[in-house]
Amino acid sequence: PFFDGNNYSHWKAKMTIFIQSLDYNLWDLIVDGPNLPTVTLENRNVIPKPRNTYDDNDRRMVQIKAKAKHIIICAINLNDFNRISSCILAKEMWDRLEVTYEGTNQVKEAKISMLVHDYEMFTMNENEDIKSMFSRFTNIINELQALDKTYSNSEMLAHITRKFKKFLASKKKFRGKPNKKLYQKGESRKLEEIICFECNKPGHYKSDCPRLKKK
Structure with missing residues (x-):
């Protein structure tokens, strides 16, 4: 090389x-x-x-x-x-x-400390796919290994799995609820598109037509 x-x-x-x-x-x-x-x-x-x-x-x-x-x-x-x-x-x-x-041993220790912090705080970014996430995680691990700081495979797997599950849980927690007003507005719009076959007026079905009720 x-x-x-x-x-x-x-x-x-x-x-x-x-x-x-x-x-x-x-x-x-x-x-x-x-x-x-x-x-x-x-x-x-x-x-x-x-x-x-x-x-x-x-x-x-x-x-x-x-x-x-x-x-x-x-x-x-x-x-x-x-x-x-x-x-x-x-x-x-x-x-x-x-x-x-x-760098010297002091500089090396400082670099290790920063990378360990990145490792511990690692999380999946918004709109990031799994492949990109693992690529970022692997880069951190490789840099740590180059500085003689290593983790076992089981430790790394448990860590990345835990972080991924935490990310999914946060996404589920903060996922927005349906807007009832928009939903109701959409329903009323659908009703406006309905034409009654009895009176030929919009907004209701034939079974609910006021003309039939009068009869």
């Missing part, structure tokens, strides 16, 4: 699945960020291990790190490449993109 600088949460979700499908070890490396091979000196200082002393295990570790960096770099635009090109570890690259587009 290529990131053009727009809709980061969508790209992040797709990229996560893509990397995991290639090699879950790569994803662990990006999330946990293992250190480069190191060596401990006699004075107990730990320094990066010289490349000419790498063993096979060290080279495998470095190879996986390079592969993870390569995947991220090939999936971003030039501006973001310049932003993360100085990072040594794939985790640093991933974290820098997160901070750039999701």
Whole structure:
């Protein structure tokens, strides 16, 4: 998946699945960020291990790190490449993109709080069909998941069902009652259209004709 600088949460979700499908070890490396091979000196200082002393295990570790960096770099635009090109570890690259587009932890928590509010207060809009309603609801869920806030399927289903039933109940409660005046007016209009076959006058049937009653 290529990131053009727009809709980061969508790209992040797709990229996560893509990397995991290639090699879950790569994803662990990006999330946990293992250190480069190191060596401990006699004075107990730990320094990066010289490349000419790498063993096979060290080279495998470095190879996986390079592969993870390569995947991220090939999936971003030039501006973001310049932003993360100085990072040594794939985790640093991933974290820098997160901070750039999701903000710091405080900003992230604020976004989660707003989205949770949208989730809790979600309701069906007037004249909105079910498909559009579910689309809006799914967008909220996806944005929350991109920020590592998740709900179980049973929770989401129960929530959307409850909101939908509440909307239908409110529609039924406030549905207007028939206007009696308009109804009566309509009835009188219908009577005006009736012609008596006895006297040929409008407004009544032959059985109610005053002429017959006089007889």
